[in-house]
């Protein structure tokens with residue numbers, strides 16, 4: 001295609017937008033609503049996942065040893081644990097370290113009264129998992145290992161977090177799917193109206209010898225422009241809203257702030273922007289190409 | 299039987315064209331053999347039509363309302379397909395032409411209608427340029443071709459006007475300019491003067507004659523008895539879907 005023809009076709013696609021303004025607006029509004037919700041769910045799911053991930057990383061299992069255990073046995077146990085595939089990281093805490101951290105965390109200056117380490121038997125392994133759903137399996141195993149006195153598991157049951165996460169994702173996918181269908185339907189209507197308004201022009205084009213491609217292109221471009229505009233609006237909106245909402249939530253629930261590890265607006269938009277624009281243009285393309293094929297037997 | 303003969307005729311024809319016989323058959327640009335056209339309802343609009351038109355001819359198609367003139371034009375443009383027979387235009391076998399080849403075929407045909415069919419939201423210049431856009435001419439060529447064709451039809455001064463600001467005669471000139479700007483081999487005009495007064499009708503007919511003198515084959519459907527009688531061209535008369543007369547330098551046959 002010639003450059004001048006390409007520009008001509010683009011211009012036609014543009015002016016189509018204004019030929020039936022109300023339908024154009026309705027289509028843009030639907031896509032915007034759809035992609036707004038998409039962006040919203042995306043931001044929520046991503047943040048939720050991030051929070052879960054951070055929480056999961058904090059999930060640890062602590063192993064205490066029998067009284068008077070040999071140092072070599074402790075080492076052996078450490079090696080056994082490291083070999084487990086679900087273990088990402090293992091950290092040895094000696095009795096002295098345990099006491100030190102207990103002192104600084106809970107006792108402060110009152111610790112001075114102790115001359116001996118009251119936590120003499122509190123040497124332990126802190127074990128971090130790469131898959132929290134394996135926690136109970138690991139605990140069962142650890143309890144069977146010789147020389148292990150006690151296993152403490154983390155209180156957060158990570159499986160619940162993972163479950164909620166999946167549920168949120170499924171619900172979002174469902175809602176977004178319905179909205180996509182509505183968007184495609186509305187774009188298809190817009191293009192149909194456009195085709196009927198321009199029947200005469202299309203006929204003349206056909207008489208003069210326009211190819212199917214040339215006749216169809218402006219309508220497809222119209223659809224893609226609607227999709228593009230429809231995607232850009234909610235992106236701007238969400239961008240502005242995001243920080244406001246984050247700050248509000250952090251302020252309101254400040255006691256949870258250590259748990260609420262939110263992603264930055266840049267982290268969210270680095271993927272949300274191309275995906276949203278892609279989906280918008282995709283819906284526009286799909287809606288118009290199907291309609292043009294159906295209604296434009298050229 | 300008939301069908302078979304046509305098939306072989308169509309496949310060998312282009313070869314023949316290039317080789318020998320530069321005479322009568324070769325000059326033939328429109329061939330209809332036993333062509334019938336029936337719409338889904340009612341009696342056939344055309345019945346066993348035989349028509350041969352040579353390159354560079356000027357032909358009037360006349361006949362009563364409903365005799366099948368517009369149907370004939372639509373067949374020639376491949377807007378409709380024939381029900382039976384054989385039709386060849388510019389070497390294209392129109393009952394076999396592939397859908398995607400139709401645009402290329404039509405680019406060699408200019409078409410003018412009684413009701414002008416201009417784009418109302420665009421000015422004279424853009425209406426004519428539109429035809430060039432469709433065949434993907436460059437901007438440079440469009441800027442050269444459009445003014446020169448507007449000058450030929452006598453509308454150079456009105457290129458900025460919208461169709462509704464023009465008289466019927468002027469609108470038909472725009473339509474004519476649009477049909478001609480792509481330099482067609484054949485010009486089809488279906489009652490081009492049907493909505494015009496006698497003076498404008500004559501001017502349009504004179505333009506068509508001038509175009510014909512420059513080498514374009516011209517077919518004009520008309521009800522204008524005076525013009526047909528005065529111009530002394532070939533006249534094909536249709537009646538109820540049948541060609542009842544085909545005369546060189548003919549006249550309008552009166553119906554009673």
Ligand SMILES: Nc1ncnc2c1ncn2[C@@H]1O[C@H](COP(=O)(O)OP(=O)(O)OP(=O)(O)O)[C@@H](O)[C@H]1O
Pocket residue numbers: 337338339340342343361362363364365366367368369370
């Ligand atoms: N789309 C159609 N469907 C069914 N019948 C049709 C259709 N178009 C035309 N006809 C019929 O075919 C016959 C020929 O019509 P056509 O339009 O070719 O006549 P015409 O010679 O151009 O008439 P006019 O001088 O009034 O324009 C008529 O009987 C008409 O009713």
Ligand SMILES: [Mg+2]
Pocket residue numbers: 367368369488
């Ligand atoms: Mg007619």
